[in-house]
Amino acid sequence: MTAAISADGIRQRYGDVQAVDGVSLTVEAGEFYGILGPNGAGKTTTLEILEGIRKPDEGRIELLGLAPWPRNPKLLRRIGVQFQASAFFNRLTARETIRTFGSFYGVGPKAADAMLERVGLTESAGVMTDKMSGGQAQRLSIACALVHGPELVFLDEPTTGLDPQARRNLWDLLRDINAEGRTVVLTTHYLDEAEVLCDRVSVMDRGRILRTGAPAALIREIDDTVRISVESGQLPIDTARELLTAAGAETTSLEDDGVSLSLSTRLPAPVLSVLADRGALRGLEVRGATLEDVFLQLTGREYRA
Amino acid sequence: MTAEPTTVAPAQAPAPGSPPPAERERVSAFASLSRVMIVAFVRDRSALFFVLLFPLMFLMLFGTLLKGASSPHAKVEQVGAVRVLDSVQGEARAGLEQVLTITKGDDEAAALEKVRKGDLDAMIKEGPDGKVVVRYSAADQVRSGSVQGIVNSVVQQANQAATGKPPAFVMESSQVEDGSLKPIQFLTPGLLGWAVATGAVFGAALTLVGWRQKKVLRRLRLAPVSAGSVIASRVAVSVLTALVQTAVFLVVATTPFFGLKLTGDWWLIVPLVVCATVAFMSIGLLAGSIAKTEEAANGISQIIVLPMSFLSGSFFPTDGMPGWLEAISQALPLRHLVTASQSVLSRGGGVMDALPTMGGLLLFAAVMTGISWKLFRWED
Ligand SMILES: Nc1ncnc2c1ncn2[C@@H]1O[C@H](COP(=O)(O)OP(=O)(O)OP(=O)(O)O)[C@@H](O)[C@H]1O
Ligand SMILES: [Mg+2]
Numbered sequence: 001m002t003a004a005i006s007a008d009g010i011r012q013r014y015g016d017v018q019a020v021d022g023v024s025l026t027v028e029a030g031e032f033y034g035i036l037g038p039n040g041a042g043k044t045t046t047l048e049i050l051e052g053i054r055k056p057d058e059g060r061i062e063l064l065g066l067a068p069w070p071r072n073p074k075l076l077r078r079i080g081v082q083f084q085a086s087a088f089f090n091r092l093t094a095r096e097t098i099r100t101f102g103s104f105y106g107v108g109p110k111a112a113d114a115m116l117e118r119v120g121l122t123e124s125a126g127v128m129t130d131k132m133s134g135g136q137a138q139r140l141s142i143a144c145a146l147v148h149g150p151e152l153v154f155l156d157e158p159t160t161g162l163d164p165q166a167r168r169n170l171w172d173l174l175r176d177i178n179a180e181g182r183t184v185v186l187t188t189h190y191l192d193e194a195e196v197l198c199d200r201v202s203v204m205d206r207g208r209i210l211r212t213g214a215p216a217a218l219i220r221e222i223d224d225t226v227r228i229s230v231e232s233g234q235l236p237i238d239t240a241r242e243l244l245t246a247a248g249a250e251t252t253s254l255e256d257d258g259v260s261l262s263l264s265t266r267l268p269a270p271v272l273s274v275l276a277d278r279g280a281l282r283g284l285e286v287r288g289a290t291l292e293d294v295f296l297q298l299t300g301r302e303y304r305a
Numbered sequence: 306m307t308a309e310p311t312t313v314a315p316a317q318a319p320a321p322g323s324p325p326p327a328e329r330e331r332v333s334a335f336a337s338l339s340r341v342m343i344v345a346f347v348r349d350r351s352a353l354f355f356v357l358l359f360p361l362m363f364l365m366l367f368g369t370l371l372k373g374a375s376s377p378h379a380k381v382e383q384v385g386a387v388r389v390l391d392s393v394q395g396e397a398r399a400g401l402e403q404v405l406t407i408t409k410g411d412d413e414a415a416a417l418e419k420v421r422k423g424d425l426d427a428m429i430k431e432g433p434d435g436k437v438v439v440r441y442s443a444a445d446q447v448r449s450g451s452v453q454g455i456v457n458s459v460v461q462q463a464n465q466a467a468t469g470k471p472p473a474f475v476m477e478s479s480q481v482e483d484g485s486l487k488p489i490q491f492l493t494p495g496l497l498g499w500a501v502a503t504g505a506v507f508g509a510a511l512t513l514v515g516w517r518q519k520k521v522l523r524r525l526r527l528a529p530v531s532a533g534s535v536i537a538s539r540v541a542v543s544v545l546t547a548l549v550q551t552a553v554f555l556v557v558a559t560t561p562f563f564g565l566k567l568t569g570d571w572w573l574i575v576p577l578v579v580c581a582t583v584a585f586m587s588i589g590l591l592a593g594s595i596a597k598t599e600e601a602a603n604g605i606s607q608i609i610v611l612p613m614s615f616l617s618g619s620f621f622p623t624d625g626m627p628g629w630l631e632a633i634s635q636a637l638p639l640r641h642l643v644t645a646s647q648s649v650l651s652r653g654g655g656v657m658d659a660l661p662t663m664g665g666l667l668l669f670a671a672v673m674t675g676i677s678w679k680l681f682r683w684e685d
Contacts, residue, residue: 053527073529081527087520091345103337104528 002065004029004152004183005050010059012045019045020056021207027185029151032178034198035187036291042207043187044084044156050185051081051154064152077105080150084157086141088129094140095125098147105148112147119143120169134161139170146177153177155186159193171197191291195219201291203298210298218294225252225293228271229262231283235275237261243274260285264293334530338538342512346542352507356546360500361553364492368563371488379426379452380406382416387431389463390456405455427452489565490651491622493558497574498581498643499610499619500554501547505582506606508543509589514602517593522683540586547582548575568653574646577659580666584638587673594680613639638669 005027012020020042027033035043048054050061052068052075061068066075088097095116102112116122119139124132132140138161145153158174159167174197178184188194194201195215202212211218237256244251244263249270254263260283265271268286275281346352383390393401401407407429410416417440419425426448427441439456441449516522525535551574558565588609596602614620616630617639626634634640645662648654 051527053523071526073531076527076529079527081524083520083524085520087524089341089345089521090515090519091348092341096341096344100337100341101528103333104525104530106333 002029003027003062004031005033005061005063005185007050007061008059010046010049010056010061012042012049012054012056018207020049023059023204023207023209025202025209025212027183029183030178030181031183032174032197032199033183033185034194034201035185035204036189036191036194036201036295037187037204038189041204043204046204047154047156047185047187051079053081077148078151080145080148080153082141082145082153082155082158084160086129086137088137088140090130091128093126093128094121094132094136097129097140098143101144102147107148115143115147116140118146118173120166135163135166138162139166142170142173150182152183153185155184157187157189159188159190167193191295195291203291203295205295205299211294215291219289219291221294225264225266225289226268227262227264227285227287227289227293228268228275229260229283229285230275230280232256232258232260234280234282235261235278240274243278244271247271247274249274334534335538335541338530338535339542342508342538342542343545346508346546352511356500356504356507357550357553360496360503360550361557363499364496364554364557365563367492367496368489368558371492372563379404379448379455380408380424381427381429381452382408382410382419382425384409384413384416384428384430385411387429387437388435389431389437389460390429392463393459401455401459405452429456487564489558489563491647493554493565494574494646494650495617495619495643497551497554497578498617498639498646499614500550501578501581501642502585502610502614502619502639504546504550505543505585506589506592506610507603508546509539509586510593510596510602510606511589511599512539513590513593514596514599517682517684518599520684526683540583543586544579544582547578551575551578565650568649568651570653570655570659571650573649573654573656573659576663577642577645577649577666580663580670581638581642584642584666584670584673587670587677588638590677591673591680594677594682597685613637616640617643619643638666641665 003026005025007026008024010020010023011018023042023046035046037043045054049056049059050063050068052061052063052071055069063075064078066072068075089100092100095113098116099109099112102108102115113122113125116125119142121136121139121143124136127136129137129140138158142155142158145155155174159170162170171193174184174186186197198215200212200214201218202209203218204210237254240261240263241254244254247270249265249267251271252264252266255261261280263271272286275284346356390407413428413430416425416428420428420440420442423442427439429440430438432438437456437460439453441452443449513522516525555565555567555574557563559567589606592605592609593602596605616623616626616634617637618634619639623631623634623640641662645654645659648658
C-alpha cells in the first residue's frame with residue numbers, strides 16, 4: 001500500500017527566513033498525523049508545500065503516489081484542504097458556500113447540507129459568511145474541506161478560535177472521519193490536542209522536525225520526569241533550593257511565578273518529603289510528563305504556543 | 306484510535322480507476338461559479354446602482370433636458386423696422402417662421418438684456434447705414450450660429466433678388482439622417498457604452514481582487530476547477546450584465562417620451578456589446594492584477610473608465626478635440642464601441658460598419674489579457 005504522503009528533504013526560504021529547513025516525513029494511509037510547533041515554526045509552509053499550492057525550493061513529494069506539483073486535478077479530487085485563514089466567496093451564506101464547494105466535485109446539495117449538519121452549522125446555514133463568528137467560520141471551512149469525502153485531509157490549526165465545547169465536537173468529528181479510513185494531517189499549537197488525537201506527531205521548530213513518534217512514546221522517552229507544584233508563598237524559593245540540594249533531590253527546573261512554586265524532577269520521593277516536612281503541601285499537584293516537557297527537552301525552551 | 310494505520314476503504318472517496326466524471330464537474334463548476342457571481346452582484350447594492358441604475362438615470366436626465374434641443378428653432382426680437390426681414394412675405398415668410406420665432410419690439414436695451422439672460426437667442430435691428438445688426442449671446446453657440454446662418458441667408462437672397470440675376474453659385478444642403486435625428490439618437494449609444502464599460506471593468510477587477518484577497522483564488526487552485534471555468538463564468542456573467550443594460554437602455558429610450566428611433570440593423574448592437582464587454586473586462590483584469598485591495602481596484606477602474614468615457618464621446622461629441630487627444634481617443638475601445646453603435650442604432654449602419662470594430666475590440670482584449678497574464682498573482 002502506498003503511503004498517503006511521502007516527503008523528502010523539503011526546503012523553503014523567504015528572503016532571509018529559512019521557513020522550512022529539510023523536512024522529511026511519511027504519513028501512512030489512514031493515519032492521524034499531527035505537526036506540532038509554536039508560531040513561525042514552519043507548519044503552514046510545510047503543509048502548503050505538501051498540498052501542492054507552493055513549490056518548494058528543494059525536495060521531493062508524493063501524495064497518494066502522485067506528485068502534487070504541478071497542479072494535478074486528478075489528485076485534487078482526492079484531497080481536502082482547510083487553510084489557516086478561511087477562504088469564502090463574498091456575499092454568500094454558509095449553505096450557499098458549502099453547496100458551491102460541493103458542486104466543484106459533483107457533490108449534490110443534499111450531501112452538502114448533510115456536511116453542514118455534521119459540523120453543527122445547520123442553524124446558521126442562512127448566515128452570511130462574513131457575519132459568522134470565528135468558530136463558525138472555522139467549522140464551515142472544515143466542512144468545505146470534507147464535503148467531497150477526500151481520502152486525505154489537510155487541516156491547518158482547525159481548532160484555533162473554537163470554544164471548548166466546539167473543540168470537543170470537532171475532535172469527535174475528526175476522529176469519525178479518521179475512523180472511516182481517511183488520512184488526516186493537522187497542525188496545531190495545542191499539545192493536549194496532539195496528544196488526544198494523533199497517532200503520530202512531528203514536533204517542529206524553526207523549520208525542522210525535531211522528533212516524530214506516537215505521543216505516548218515521545219512522552220515515555222522522558223517519563224521519568226515528574227512535575228510537582230504547590231501554592232506559592234509557603235516556602236521561599238531560595239530555602240527550597242537549599243533544602244532540596246541538602247536532601248539530594250535533583251531538580252531540572254525550579255521556579256516560582258507568584259501563583260505556584262513548581263519544579264521538575266526525576267526523584268519525586270525526597271522532594272515530596274522535604275515539602276511535607278516544611279508543611280508546604282497546600283495546592284499540591286503532581287503530574288507525569290507531557291508533550292510540553294518533550295518540547296522543553298528537545299529545544300531547551302519552554303513551549304509558548 | 307489506534308497507532309496502526311487502518312486499512313478501511315474510504316466511504317465516499319471515488320474508487321481508484323473509475324473514470325472521473327470530469328465533464329459533469331466542468332459544467333457544474335461553470336454553472337455554480339456563475340451563480341456565485343450573479344448572487345454576489347445582486348446582493349451588492351452599490352454595484353447594482355452604479356452599473357444598472359446610475360447610467361439609466363443619466364440617460365433619462367439628459368434625454369429629458371436635451372429633448373428638442375437640436376431643433377434650430379430660435380427666438381429673436383426685431384427692434385424697429387428691418388427691411389430685409391419685413392420684405393419676406395407669403396410662403397417664404399411661413400418658411401422663415403418655421404425656424405425663427407420673430408417678435409417685434411422697440412426697446413433695444415430691454416431686448417439685449419433678454420438675450421443676455423437667455424430668454425431670447427438674438428436681437429435684430431437695422432443700423433443707420435442699412436446694415437442688419439444681429440446681437441447674440443455666446444452661451445448657446447448652436448442656436449446663435451443657426452440664427453446668424455438664417456439671417457445671413459435672408460440677406461443674401463435679398464441681395465441677389467436686388468441684382469435681378471439668377472445666382473451664379475448655389476449651395477444645397479440637407480441632413481443625411483431623416484429630420485427626426487434628435488439628441489436621444491446620440492445619447493443612447495454613448496451612455497450605453499459608458500454603462501457597459503463600467504459594468505465590465507469593475508466586474509472583472511473586483512472579482513479578481515476580492516477573490517485574491519479572500520484567498521478564494523488559492524482555494525480554487527486546490528479544487529478540481531479549471532482556470533477555463535473561472536474565466537468562462539466571469540465572462541458569461543459580465544456579458545449577461547451588459548446585455549441586460551442594453552435591453553433596459555433600448556426599452557427606455559424607445560418609449561415615446563424619449564423617442565429613440567432604431568435604424569435597420571440595430572440588432573448588431575448585441576454582438577458589438579458582447580465584443581466590447583470582453584475588451585473592457587481585459588482592462589478590468591489588468592487593473593485587478595495591479596491592485597492589491599478592493600479599494601485600489603475601485604480607484605484604478607474609476608480612473609480608467611471616467612476619462613475614457615469623456616474621450617470616447619459617451620457624454621458629448623468629440624468633434625473639436627485637438628489632434629493628440631483624438632489619437633488617444635482612437636486607441637480606446639469605448640470610442641469604437643460608441644461610434645459603431647451610433648452607426649448601427651441611429652445612422653442605419655450595417656454589418657460592414659460593425660465587423661471591423663468587433664475585430665478590433667477582440668484584438669484589444671487579446672493584447673490586454675496577454676499583459677495581465679504577466680502581472681497575474683494567485684495570492685498577495
Ligand atoms: N509568504 C511569506 N513571505 C515571507 N515570509 C513568510 C511567508 N510565509 C511565512 N513566512 C515566514 O516563514 C516562517 C514560517 O511561517 P509559517 O507560517 O510556516 O509558520 P507556522 O508554523 O504556520 O506559524 P503559525 O503557528 O503562526 O501559523 C515565519 O518566520 C514566517 O514569518
Ligand atoms: Mg500557520
